[in-house]
Amino acid sequence: MKTSIATVSVSGNLREKLEAIAAAGFDGVEIFEQDFIADAGSPREVGALIRDHGLEITLFQPFRDFEGLPQGPLRDKAFDRARRKFDLMQELGADLVLFCSSVHPEALGGIDRAAGDFAELGEIAADRGIRVGYEALAWGRHVNDHRDAWEIVRRADHPNIGLILDSFHTLARGIDPETIRRIPGDRIFFVQLADAPRIDMDLLYWSRHFRNMPGEGDLDMTGFMRAVMAAGYAGPVSLEIFNDQFRGGLPGSVARDGYRSLVALMDDVRRAEPSTGVDLPEFPARVTVDGVSFVEFASRGKEAEDLGALLAALGFTRVGRHLSKALTLWQQGEIRVLINEEPGDFAGSVYNARGTSVCDIGLRVGSGRDTVARASALGGEPFAQPASPGQLAIPAIRGLGGSLLHFLDSGQADVWSAEFETLAEAGEGAGLRRVDHIAQTMTYDEMLSWSLFYTSLFEMAKAPMVDVTDPDGLVRSQALQAGGLRITLNGAETHRTFAGAFLAESFGAPVQHLALESADIFATAEALAARGFDPLPMTENYYADLMSRFDIDEGMLEALRRFNILYDRDENGAFFQLYSRPFAGGMFIEILERRDGYAGYGAPNAPFRIAAQKRLMRAKGMPSV
Template sequence: MKTSIATVSIAGDLAEKFAAISAAGFDGVEIFENDFLAFDGSPRDVGRMAGDTGLTITLFQPFRDFEGLPEPQRNRAFDRAERKFDVMQELGTDLMLVCSSVSPVSLGGIDRAAMDFHELGERAARRGLRVGYEALAWGRHVNDHRDAWEIVRRTDHPSVGLVLDSFHTLARRIELGSIRSIPADKIFIVQLADAPLIEMDLLYWSRHFRNMPGEGDLPVRQFMQAVVATGYDGYLSLEIFNDQFRGGSAKAISVDGRRSLVWLMDQVRREEPALEMAIPPMPDRIGVAGVEFIEFAADRRDAGQLGSLLRMLGFVEAGRHVSKEVTLYRQGEINIVINTERQGFAHSSFVVHGTSAYAMGLKVEDAAATVARAEALGAEIFHQRVGPGELSIPAIRGVGGGLIYFLDARTDLAKVWDIEFTPVTSARSGNGVGLTRIDHVGQTMAQEEMPSWLLFYVSIFRTTKTPMVDIVDPAGLVRSQVIEGLDRRFRLTLNGAESHRTLAGHFIAETFGSGVQHLALATDDIFATAAKLQANGFEPLQISMNYYDDVEARFGLDPEVADRLRSANILYDRDDNGEFFQLYAPTFGEGFIIEFVERRGAYAGYGAPNAPFRIAAQKRLMRPKGMPKL
């Protein structure tokens, strides 16, 4: 598999772009004309820079408004093409992309366009060059790859071929079977992009909202299945127009791009096993059976406060690490670890972020296979010295540089609590409140990071994504998207903040980066849990009484049920499949959220309609702006 990406897809000058693209593992790069024109050097300098970073220049683009022009515009178009050919030869590339004309003076007609391309092919051939024709979704006369292919077919010239772009085909919902009959040697390059489904002008949609394959909603896999069926084995090149990408980290976006192509072709190979594809082998996506543990990094003072809170919430101190200052708290199937080591990764995390949930452990089918797949997809593998009495638990770096550990039942990893921890004799005592398991974990990040981490999770794990929703904070919007295992035993919410004034934005600012902010713990009886929590001295987050008057009327609740919700500060939601109950603790530290939930029936949501009201309640308890931390 040969991979490429257009320079327009990422931020920076050409030197920065080449370095990031090469470091991510791409084989080639498309030179977008505006990037070249902004470069203060010769085409040979650009070619040399690309070569020095190990990149092949796969094409030069775009050449606009060429075919179907009347005179004198036609002659001028050929003069422009000759100038582009001069540049290409100095760059060291042999392929130029010609996109279908949008000129108001262009004339229609497939034969007229074929005549123009035949002459262009003759001129290109004399220089050892090629031209590829692409149908823009908004082209004046040609906006369908089927028409572009017919023009190329009638041109009948070895130096003229087709450029297929997934966005232009999929945005117009063109039937994909038409690709399968195109000869592979007439497809000169394949450009790939995904996009969210938005009803808007095609040009504006394309220029601002494209994203990596797998980050959007278009059927890019099915598009590539049709391409592979032709026998095409040339470059797969990303062409992404996205405002956030152009303002983001060139390194991170390049890594995402390479990951998206590897995952895309892995999917195609599994769907089309009979077709030959030069794709590195890797394990299939990994199933996740749930969250085994959440681990906090803290100093001794904060660890004492967090431990007291956990005991109030019904957790017991179940074990102490055999060789480290690490304590295990447990209730039901929930394991929460507090690490107060003064060296190692946990301590470094505490120094940077303060007390935080810096790591989580996932129960997977095969820990070794999980790491192998993650590494093949460009994830950073985490290694740390294994101390006395410790297991070597496979791990990778995740959101905010935190850790994701993997445990399976195939090895001793499933016995980590027995091997690494000494039981505490009083562990069976305590005032449990009926918490059973971790329902979901919420990770907070800057909004521009969301596509990256969405791609990270769905490419490694056997998960699906739900549609993005807007969470209304009194100080702005927070975007939220859920990733779920197929059986929903693993649920993860990604929350993207735009403003530091939102609760999510405050968390990022105060903890110096993205990370786990929200832990939702499940119970089978929310009212019994609320009563037991109260008996333990717990005071819940106080919800406005106005909320309960509205909920009672909106859902037609029995007054007795509404009174029970009101008296316990429990939030309520309902859909066609079931009911959802939520109870919140006041935020811990700089905005860490602990929530207790009960699902009844087949309710599959997360109480999004309640978010504005609980956020308002949480912000009433925040440290006033300007007040120093104690």
């Protein structure tokens, strides 16, 4: 399978685009005419430059407003333009061009008229060794459906005239992709892919600004490509993405995401419909996750002591000390927290760059080796560092912000007894049982990228993106869930928000808060109070508002107020939240209880929690956020 991407999908000038596309692993590139025209090189020089990057030109595009023009100057000029572009393509070394359905105000309808134009064009193209692909734009004047485009190609009946399919144009109009199965695969000259979020808006505007990578949107990309491959298509699979966010992004990052999305999509296709014969190297399927095995902080000195004191106040016990590293293990229930003060390893470099912060997350998976193998096939970066004496080899990759994700399976089940000296047994603590979710903070521009990272690696469900209101702006949040793992991705658009300030102050630390589950939050709050835990204080106005919004028993309301517990309810059940005060530049711990199937994250409470956190940060003389 040859992978390709249109130059319009990536930011930068043509040379920067080509460098990023080649580095990402693509086989070929669609040359968008504007990118070519803007370059100072001659057609031959540009063609040579592309091939010097190890790429082939899979398509030259677009040619607009060709078919259906009335006899006379307009039609004559269209054919003259085509000849000129064919000559240019010969110099470039490109043999396939995209003609999109006309939107010209004087274009005439009629399948036979358009077919006649393309039959005539086919003769001109054949003389120059050029193939022409016809694509139905979703907003085409007379042709906006791939079925009509195929009928025009079929009636043109010329070997140099074929069909180009674009997933957006088909799926955005709600056209059943199964109709593609009836088209002969050898008459499909090219396939372009773009996903998109479901938005009710003008098709042209939607297409030009909101396309994204397969797997980042809501369209049925797998169903589309299953139909294409079942038809017998054997050509390149290419991305054509128009997206304002990507145009302002880093070329390398966008190109890598594009490659990951294509490989993940085609892997889904071959697993869903093996008979299509997708030609990809073998690698493991998406991985299931049982839960979080550990969370590791990089810290040092007084900061590490303060972090340990916070864990003790939360009911954790210091149960182990690493046999060869300055690494301590704290535990409560299934929750393991590591504090790494080792100056010479990865955690040491993280501390030097960011101060106290989460540097590593361990996940329980069926196979760590398979997880890293899949991540590598999708362009992920494996991680390894020299092992200390007696240390087990645990597969790992780089995650958000250069942090680590380690994957523990049954082969590493004894890591805690093998690598750690036992100091104490974990007791009941404060009744915290497991990690409910991990909140990762990033810039808003990174959210689609990291959503794709997780959903292409794990069997993960995506919740709709929501806006979290901060007194100084908005933070976008999206929850992902895979088995026992929940992750919330929080995208900050400005450093004035609490999340954005944390991101700036920590130089991109990947985790701002950990949410820990309690079976009985009131019993936990009582135990925490006995241990001297100091919760995030909530206002009396908050509890007065609760009374107006919910029917809450007076006794429960008093307990909520007493322990500074926040409350929410949906159609399924109730939700309780209790927060630590901010520490280490804006990190915090959330303690929660879900009742009767509540599946959300307490979004209605976020503005009040953030306001309380900001008051404390300012009160301590920290920079205003």
